[in-house]
Amino acid sequence: MINSTNVFFVIPNPIFNHVYCRSYHNFTKEDSSYLYITLLLNLYEIFSSVLPKEDLFLCLDNRDQEIVSGDTFSPFLLKNVLFFDEATFTNDYVSLFDKKNPGAKNFIFVRPKFVGLTTPDILQIFDLLLLEDNVLIFKKSLHKKIVLFATNKFHRDILSLLQKNNFVADSTLKKLCALDYQLYKLKNVFSLAHVNDFKELYQMLSRKENYNCCSKQMHDRFTHLFIEYKELL
Numbered sequence: 001m002i003n004s005t006n007v008f009f010v011i012p013n014p015i016f017n018h019v020y021c022r023s024y025h026n027f028t029k030e031d032s033s034y035l036y037i038t039l040l041l042n043l044y045e046i047f048s049s050v051l052p053k054e055d056l057f058l059c060l061d062n063r064d065q066e067i068v069s070g071d072t073f074s075p076f077l078l079k080n081v082l083f084f085d086e087a088t089f090t091n092d093y094v095s096l097f098d099k100k101n102p103g104a105k106n107f108i109f110v111r112p113k114f115v116g117l118t119t120p121d122i123l124q125i126f127d128l129l130l131l132e133d134n135v136l137i138f139k140k141s142l143h144k145k146i147v148l149f150a151t152n153k154f155h156r157d158i159l160s161l162l163q164k165n166n167f168v169a170d171s172t173l174k175k176l177c178a179l180d181y182q183l184y185k186l187k188n189v190f191s192l193a194h195v196n197d198f199k200e201l202y203q204m205l206s207r208k209e210n211y212n213c214c215s216k217q218m219h220d221r222f223t224h225l226f227i228e229y230k231e232l233l
Contacts, residue, residue: 005106005126007047008057009040012086016064016072025195027229035225039192040112041075042218047110050122053077055104059084109149109158114141115201116189117148118212125150128184136181141191148189155179198225198232 014020015036024032040058047056058081065083073081106129117139128137134153141147149158157179176183190204191197204210205222214222226233 004104005051005108005129006055006057006104007051007108007110008059009044009110009112010059011036011040011112012061014061014063015040016060016067020061020063024192025198026232031225031228034221035192036113038218038221038225039115041221042115042214043110043112043117044075045215045218046117046119046213047122049119054080056080057082061086106152107150107154111145111147113193114147114189114191115204116210116213121186124186131182133182134180135184136176136179137184137186139186140188141193142188143191143193145191145193147191148186151181153181195232198229202226202233 013022015033018029018033021029021033021036023029024035027035044056054077056077058076060081060083062083062085068078068081106126108125125137128135129150129152131152135151137148137150138146139148151158157175190201192201201222205214205219
């Protein structure tokens with residue numbers, strides 16, 4: 001099961017390129033980039049504790065390709081970092097998707113701007129993917145955005161939804177309900193969208209029961225931002 005599963009981290013806006021990175025409220029562009037990359041690294045680390053890096057793919061905006069040099073992408077498997085133009089995302093993605101996944105049977109698509117996923121959560125997803133029915137598993141953020149899809153039957157219509165920034169759960173699920181899937185909703189996770197979310201992230205990561213959502217290294221990265229923007233706490 002695990003060896004036949006591929007994970008795609010889909011980031012429709014630049015996060016590595018400071019020039020084009022969208023600022024998170026009062027953050028500088030550099031710190032916004034640091035925040036978004038930390039969220040990605042945290043999820044990548046959790047998935048790579050279960051799956052080999054060969055099965056983990058990054059789907060990034062073309063403007064991030066300008067800074068591939070140096071150690072920027074050292075935590076990731078460089079051959080699995082894919083770049084797309086916003087205007088041609090779906091066509092390019094379908095083409096590369098077909099080439100990259102000849103043996104995969106199960107697919108997980110992640111929008112990595114959230115915290116709260118754990119290794120047991122991933123194993124639960126794997127169990128559901130073993131079902132004989134065609135399944136579509138999803139997680140929502142507390143802001144009612146879908147942040148994770150998993151399926152044992154890939155459908156091209158899912159790709160047309162992945163590059164959308166306004167990934168609202170209700171409207172997305174209405175489209176998916178027209179397809180032949182059994183839908184499974186898993187527990188919500190915490191995402192960053194509003195300025196007050198930064199304070200709530202601090203409070204969340206301070207609670208002992210959430211230590212398994214974040215390694216010490218990732219916690220240290222978040223702590224750097226908590227110190228830098230302590231006025232928001």
